[in-house]
Structures are given as structure tokens and as C-alpha cells.
Amino acid sequence: MIATSRARTRSPTWRLYAPASALLLWACLWLNVNTGFWNIQAPHSLDEWQLLGRAILPFAVLPVAGLMILNRRKLNLPSLSPSQLLMIYGLLAAIAAVVSPQTAWSLYWSLTFLATIAVARTFATARAPVASARQMLQVTWVVMFKDDLNELSRSSGVARWAAVPGLVSIVRAYHTRRPALIAFFLTAAFAAFFIVYRMQSRGAIFGMAAALLFALFASSRLRRYVLPFLIFAFIVLAFLESPALLSSRVSGYLRRGQSEAEFRSMTGRTRLYQNGLAAFWDAPLLGRGQWADRLVSGGHVHNSYLEALLNAGILGGIPYVASWIAGWVLFFRLQKKRHPLQPKARLALLEAGTVMMFFTIRSFPETTTASFAVDLLVMAAVYVYLEVLTISMSRRSFQQSAQVPLRAGAPKSRYRQQIAGRSGLAVGGRRE
Numbered sequence: 389m390i391a392t393s394r395a396r397t398r399s400p401t402w403r404l405y406a407p408a409s410a411l412l413l414w415a416c417l418w419l420n421v422n423t424g425f426w427n428i429q430a431p432h433s434l435d436e437w438q439l440l441g442r443a444i445l446p447f448a449v450l451p452v453a454g455l456m457i458l459n460r461r462k463l464n465l466p467s468l469s470p471s472q473l474l475m476i477y478g479l480l481a482a483i484a485a486v487v488s489p490q491t492a493w494s495l496y497w498s499l500t501f502l503a504t505i506a507v508a509r510t511f512a513t514a515r516a517p518v519a520s521a522r523q524m525l526q527v528t529w530v531v532m533f534k535d536d537l538n539e540l541s542r543s544s545g546v547a548r549w550a551a552v553p554g555l556v557s558i559v560r561a562y563h564t565r566r567p568a569l570i571a572f573f574l575t576a577a578f579a580a581f582f583i584v585y586r587m588q589s590r591g592a593i594f595g596m597a598a599a600l601l602f603a604l605f606a607s608s609r610l611r612r613y614v615l616p617f618l619i620f621a622f623i624v625l626a627f628l629e630s631p632a633l634l635s636s637r638v639s640g641y642l643r644r645g646q647s648e649a650e651f652r653s654m655t656g657r658t659r660l661y662q663n664g665l666a667a668f669w670d671a672p673l674l675g676r677g678q679w680a681d682r683l684v685s686g687g688h689v690h691n692s693y694l695e696a697l698l699n700a701g702i703l704g705g706i707p708y709v710a711s712w713i714a715g716w717v718l719f720f721r722l723q724k725k726r727h728p729l730q731p732k733a734r735l736a737l738l739e740a741g742t743v744m745m746f747f748t749i750r751s752f753p754e755t756t757t758a759s760f761a762v763d764l765l766v767m768a769a770v771y772v773y774l775e776v777l778t779i780s781m782s783r784r785s786f787q788q789s790a791q792v793p794l795r796a797g798a799p800k801s802r803y804r805q806q807i808a809g810r811s812g813l814a815v816g817g818r819r820e
Contacts, residue, residue, distance in 0.1 A: 405519035406527075410510040413453055414524065416445045417504055418531050421762055425496040446500040453506035457513060465512055466778055470718065470771035471505050473711035474757065477696065478502045480704035485677030489684060494677030500760040501678060508768035512776050521773040522736045528769045529556045529739075532762070533576075549762060550587075551596040554580025555742050558600070562609050563735050588644050595749035602745040606723065607738055657690045657753065664689035668697050675701035678759055692751035695758040708758065711771075712751070715744060718774040725781055733777065740770045 419442045427436075427443035465472070478501045485494035514520035533553040554577045561573035584592050604610045604618075660681075667685040668675075680698040681689040689695050696708040719741045726734050747756045747767055756763045 403519075404523070405514060405516045406511055406523040407456075407514055407520070409452075409456060410507065410514075410520070410524075411527065413449050413456075413507045413510065414527065416449050417500070417507060417765060420445045420500060421765075425493050428496075446496070446503045450499055450503040450506060453503060453510050456510045457506065465509070465772075465775045466718070468710070468714060469775045470711045470715040471509055471768060471775060473707040473714055474768070474771070475502065475505045477700055477704045477708040477711065478505060480707075481675065481678050481700040484671075484675045484680075484700055484704070487671065487674075488677035488680065491677070493683070494679060497678035497760050501764065504760060504764050504768050508772045511772055517776040518733060518773075518780050521769075521776045522732065524769045525736055525740065525773055528766055529553055532766065533580075550580040550583040551592045551599075551746060552743055552766065554584070555596065555599050555603070555746060556739050559603055559607070559610070559739050559742055560735070562607070562613055563738075590644075591750050591753040595746040598749045599742045599746040603738065603742040606741060660685070660687050660689050661691060661694065663687065664691070664694045664698060668694070668701075671701060672697075673701045674703055675699050681755075688755070690754055692754070692756045692758045695755045699758060711757070712748065715767075715771055715774060716748075718778050719744065722774065722777055722781065729777075729781075736773060737777065740773050744770050 423439055423443040425443070427439040429436075429440070431437045431440050478498060482495065482498035482502065485491050485498055488494035508524065511517070511520045511524045529552070532549055557573040557577035557580065561570050561577060564570060564573070581596070584596060604614055663685045664681055667680070670676075670684070675698055676684050678699050681687065681695050685698065689698065693705065693709060697705045700708070719737070722737055723741065726737060729737070743766065747763055750756050750763070754763075755761070757767045
């Protein structure tokens with residue numbers, strides 16, 4: 389009888405916490421990747437029909453997401469949160485589209501940008517917002533891995549997005565005790581990092597290295613197992629290769645056969661930066677709308693902050709820069725108080741911070757979250773998870789969750805699990 393009672397009260401290993409409607413809208417945004425305003429035209433083939441269908445998805449996604457947020461419940465998210473700051477930036481860029489050389493083009497990308505933030509925030513409307521936002525992260529990791537296999541990342545290439553599932557895999561490999569899962573995650577991480585190495589994407593390489601170091605120092609488990617291995621690996625390299633030869637090989641790998649002038653210009657980026665700055669001073673206050681770099685500066689500027697200034701001017705650039713700062717403030721606050729969290733919530737927090745470090749480094753040589761792209765989808769999920777976890781950790785939110793009346797006949801243990809699931813805290817606040 390005791391065993392039967394325990395079996396009945398045991399929670400399932402996996403459960404759908406996120407609203408099905410939110411997951412459907414999230415999938416629609418991922419389907420919109422690799423399409424654009426140019427696909428909205430009379431189709432003449434089956435391929436053009438599917439491109440048209442994917443291209444018009446944001447026109448339905450944004451109003452539906454807005455209705456979901458308004459009809460379900462009030463969003464309990466921090467004020468001036470990263471996603472809210474990105475929404476302000478996106479709205480200002482949408483207003484600036486009025487003076488864009490291609491107003492319809494700019495408005496379309498403003499629509500997709502705002503739809504991404506709105507849909508990500510709908511995951512916070514679930515009854516268990518922490519678990520819901522965590523599932524959004526999990527779905528995002530899986531989709532990123534699928535995109536790598538299908539080579540869907542047109543703007544940055546397979547290598548740059550292989551790093552994200554690789555980083556998540558390495559973190560998970562050292563936070564599980566199941567040998568089969570350890571082998572699976574290590575194999576996936578090795579495959580992903582090998583792709584990055586072979587493609588020689590310098591932005592992804594430096595971002596991945598910084599993210600791995602970040603995860604190493606942020607996780608006690610990684611420090612325990614990985615740090616001795618790294619020290620041993622460096623010792624072996626020192627015996628096998630002389631420092632001069634090793635330095636020469638690393639330099640040759642990073643140069644990718646480029647001349648000294650090409651390497652110093654960051655593959656032509658310095659010229660694009662000059663053109664971008666000149667275009668910024670033509671409309672410094674409000675910018676020229678989304679994708680202004682392509683329309684007014686003659687090319688992709690390859691810098692998130694310069695693109696934000698071109699898209700929304702100084703007025704929009706301020707909340708954009710603040711979104712990065714707010715994201716890191718939330719992470720370090722949560723990391724400092726992470727011990728009462730459930731193990732799944734702590735693991736997702738480390739994954740979110742590791743991925744955010746990767747994109748923070750990449751925000752300088754590439755455009756990250758300044759316009760709609762895969763990186764915006766990833767970072768929107770990261771930001772919303774940090775936001776709902778911050779609210780769940782607040783004393784007021786936990787007290788409100790504890791005031792839920794206990795149903796007649798329900799075991800106290802189940803009641804405590806119900807509170808923990810809503811708040812993201814471990815049962816009884818104990819460390820696990």
C-alpha cells in the first residue's frame with residue numbers, strides 16, 4: 389500500500405507546462421527564419437507558396453500574442469526588464485521606419501522583431517511560469533540543433549549556431565549522473581565544437597571560448613572535473629609543441645589565409661564601421677528603422693550597437709544597451725541566490741548565462757538582438773526565463789504562491805511540490 393501511494397503521488401518526469409498556443413506561435417517565428425518581405429508576392433511554384441506562407445506568419449503571430457497577454461493574466465515581470473527594454477527599442481525602430489528609404493521593408497522587420505518579444509513573454513502567462521519559460525529554452529536548444537543539421541542559418545552560417553547546442557550539451561554532460569546521457573551530451577558537444585573549428589568562424593570561436601570559461605567559473609561541478617583536464621591538456625601541448633610553433637599554428641588558423649591588411653581590417657569590417665557611423669550622423673536621434681544598415685550604409689555593419697543606433701538612433705540605442713546590462717544584472721542576482729532553486733531551474737540558469745555570454749561576445753563583431761534573426765529568438769527566450777525566475781525568487785511572489793488553499797484530501801507533500809513548481813524553488817527551500 390505504501391508503494392502504491394508513492395507511485396500515485398510521484399510527479400511525471402516530463403510535463404507540458406508551457407501553453408500549447410505559445411509553443412505554436414514560437415514555432416511560427418522559427419519557420420519565419422530565412423524568409424522576408426521579398427517573399428510576399430504572387431507565387432508561381434510550390435516552393436514560392438511555402439515561402440509566402442512562412443513570410444506572412446508575423447502578421448498573424450503579433451496580434452495573437454498580444455491578445456494572449458491581454459486576456460490571460462497580468463504579466464508579473466520585473467520593471468525595465470531586458471525584454472521590456474528590447475520592446476521599447478523595437479517600438480522606436482518601428483516609428484523610425486517612417487523615414488526609412490524602404491518603409492514597407494523596415495516595418496515588416498519591425499513587426500517580426502516585436503512579435504518575437506511578445507511571443508516570448510506569453511510563456512510567462514502560464515500557471516507555472518518558471519517551468520513554462522524553461523521549456524521555451526529547451527525547445528530553443530533543440531531547434532538550434534536542428535537548424536545546424538539543415539543549414540538554415542543563412543546570416544551567420546552553421547558554425548556560429550553549432551556553438552549554442554554545443555555549449556548547452558557540455559553543461560548538461562557535467563550535471564547529470566546517467567552514463568548514457570553523459571556519453572550522448574559529450575558526443576553532441578564534440579560534434580558541435582568540431583563544426584565550429586572546421587568552419588573557422590572567429591566570432592563563434594572567441595564567443596565559445598569565453599562562454600566555456602564563464603561556465604567553468606560559474607559552476608562548481610565544471611570546476612571540479614573540467615579544470616584539471618584543461619591543465620593536463622595544456623601540459624601535454626607544451627611537451628608536444630614548442631610555444632613558438634604552437635603560436636604560429638594558432639595565428640595561421642585565425643588568419644584563414646588572409647593578408648595582413650585583410651586581417652587588421654577584420655575582413656572589411658572597419659570600412660563598414662566607418663560607413664555606418666557616417667550614416668548614423670544623418671539621423672542620430674531616431675535612426676532610419678530596422679535594417680537601416682543595408683538600406684543607408686551600403687552593407688551589414690557587423691556590430692550590434694552600431695546597428696541599433698542606425699535602426700533607432702540615440703533614443704533607441706539607450707534602451708538597447710540597457711537590455712544587455714539588465715540581463716546580466718538579473719543573472720548575477722539569481723546566481724548569487726540560486727541555492728533554494730530546484731536542480732532543473734539551476735541548470736537552466738547556468739545554460740542561460742553561458743549562452744548569453746556567447747552572444748555578448750558576438751555582439752561586437754556581429755549583430756545580436758538588434759534586428760530579427762536567430763540570435764534574437766535565442767536571447768528573447770533567455771531574457772524571459774531570467775525575468776520569471778527573478779520574480780519567483782522574490783519574497784512577495786513566494787508568499788503569494790504559499791497562500792494557495794490546500795485542497796481537501798491532498799497530501800501535504802503534493803501541496804509543497806505545487807508551490808515549488810510555481811515558484812521554481814526546491815521543496816522546503818533545501819539544497820538539492
